[in-house]
Amino acid sequence: MKSRPVPTSRAGRLGGTSDSVRTSTAAASAALIAALVGLVACGSKPPPPPPPPATVVVATPLIKQVVDWDDYVGHFEAKDSVEIRPRVSGYLASVDFRDGDFVRKGQTLFEIDPRPYQAALNAATAQVTRAKATHDNARTELKRAEALFAARAISQQELASRQATEAQAHADLAASQAQEQTARLNMSFTKVISPIDGRISDRRISPGNLVNADQTVLTTVVNLNPIRFVFTGAESVYLKYQRANENGSRPSSRRAPNPVEIRLQDEPVYRWKGRMDFVDNAIDTGSGTIRGRAVVANPDNFLTPGMFGHLRLLGSGAYSGMVVPDQAIVTDQSRQVVYVAGPDGTIQQKIVETGPLIDGLRVIRHGLSAKDRVVIDGVQRAKPGRKVKVVMGTIAPPAPVGGPQPGPVQLAPAHSATNAAAVQ
Numbered sequence: 001m002k003s004r005p006v007p008t009s010r011a012g013r014l015g016g017t018s019d020s021v022r023t024s025t026a027a028a029s030a031a032l033i034a035a036l037v038g039l040v041a042c043g044s045k046p047p048p049p050p051p052p053p054a055t056v057v058v059a060t061p062l063i064k065q066v067v068d069w070d071d072y073v074g075h076f077e078a079k080d081s082v083e084i085r086p087r088v089s090g091y092l093a094s095v096d097f098r099d100g101d102f103v104r105k106g107q108t109l110f111e112i113d114p115r116p117y118q119a120a121l122n123a124a125t126a127q128v129t130r131a132k133a134t135h136d137n138a139r140t141e142l143k144r145a146e147a148l149f150a151a152r153a154i155s156q157q158e159l160a161s162r163q164a165t166e167a168q169a170h171a172d173l174a175a176s177q178a179q180e181q182t183a184r185l186n187m188s189f190t191k192v193i194s195p196i197d198g199r200i201s202d203r204r205i206s207p208g209n210l211v212n213a214d215q216t217v218l219t220t221v222v223n224l225n226p227i228r229f230v231f232t233g234a235e236s237v238y239l240k241y242q243r244a245n246e247n248g249s250r251p252s253s254r255r256a257p258n259p260v261e262i263r264l265q266d267e268p269v270y271r272w273k274g275r276m277d278f279v280d281n282a283i284d285t286g287s288g289t290i291r292g293r294a295v296v297a298n299p300d301n302f303l304t305p306g307m308f309g310h311l312r313l314l315g316s317g318a319y320s321g322m323v324v325p326d327q328a329i330v331t332d333q334s335r336q337v338v339y340v341a342g343p344d345g346t347i348q349q350k351i352v353e354t355g356p357l358i359d360g361l362r363v364i365r366h367g368l369s370a371k372d373r374v375v376i377d378g379v380q381r382a383k384p385g386r387k388v389k390v391v392m393g394t395i396a397p398p399a400p401v402g403g404p405q406p407g408p409v410q411l412a413p414a415h416s417a418t419n420a421a422a423v424q
Contacts, residue, residue, distance in 0.1 A: 074231025
């Protein structure tokens with residue numbers, strides 16, 4: 001069987017369709033390749049350069065002689081406090097002071113009606129005059145009797161009687177003189193005077209009221225200069241002081257006037273200077289504390305009894321201590337740390353044990369060495385493990401702000417606030 005030939009026109013049409021499809025596919029592939037090339041070109045851009053390292057200022061710790069000061073809370077009390085009571089009974093005649101005024105020793109404060117005591121004094125004086133006259137007469141009679149006895153004009157018994165009469169008259173005179181002295185004292189006691197210099201309270205009794213001798217409290221007077229500051233310290237602190245006294249680094253406040261400074265509740269600095277003058281002889285078993293007392297000068301009478309304050313007391317002898325600026329110390333939860341720059345500028349964190357603040361610098365007891373480069377400026381830019389640009393600085397103590405001075409304190413020969421290996 002003969003096959004049917006395909007028409008030329010149809011074959012030409014099929015060939016044209018295949019060429020068109022191939023052209024479209026090629027165009028799509030070219031577009032895809034161009035897109036991929038574009039994506040590859042975009043992904044090949046270099047990343048931005050890292051930020052430059054932060055700049056911090058570092059310095060090695062400052063080594064200086066320091067002393068420790070212990071802080072306490074206490075209150076002021078008067079060195080002398082007197083309750084003014086009358087020495088005689090009677091009706092109050094006058095009040096000779098202004099409530100709350102400052103009075104001097106010997107100044108008249110009250111006056112009790114003196115008329116009954118003046119009358120008693122007059123009677124006692126008259127009795128003295130009478131007794132003196134009787135005694136003079138008895139003495140004259142005795143002299144006459146002695147002359148008569150020498151002339152054997154009277155008997156021994158008569159002479160003895162005259163002698164007894166003279167002795168009795170002498171005793172009566174002495175008794176009347178004592179009564180006069182008592183009456184004169186009572187008369188002087190009608191003027192109630194101040195026994196000390198100080199500030200007086202208000203009057204408790206008004207004129208016209210009856211006051212009883214040695215019973216009625218008329219007012220009180222307190223001496224304000226100097227004034228005392230009383231506080232309590234824990235048994236552990238007392239033991240520390242005793243150990244320091246034994247090794248000679250700090251004398252006991254029982255025998256040495258160790259310096260103290262006090263600030264009031266509204267004062268930022270320790271303004272009031274004083275010295276220790278008493279430590280109690282026993283520890284309170286209930287509270288485990290012992291009482292101490294300091295004396296503070298109060299020339300302007302600014303301080304008053306009952307006022308509270310914060311006291312710092314010399315707590316140690318002078319020793320070689322390591323100090324850094326207080327702002328270089330960071331509190332990390334319950335720990336205190338400082339940032340240290342390593343040789344390559346990498347920041348490290350070190351846990352430290354701190355001591356007292358002295359002239360703006362904080363004592364570091366443990367945790368640092370003398371060669372550590374401590375970050376003293378730019379602490380907020382220092383992070384552990386991060387490299388920084390290091391600028392060397394120095395630690396210099398600021399100008400003193402009136403901090404307490406240790407006075408004559410012996411040096412502790414083998415004591416340091418830092419690790420021995422760190423100081424070397």
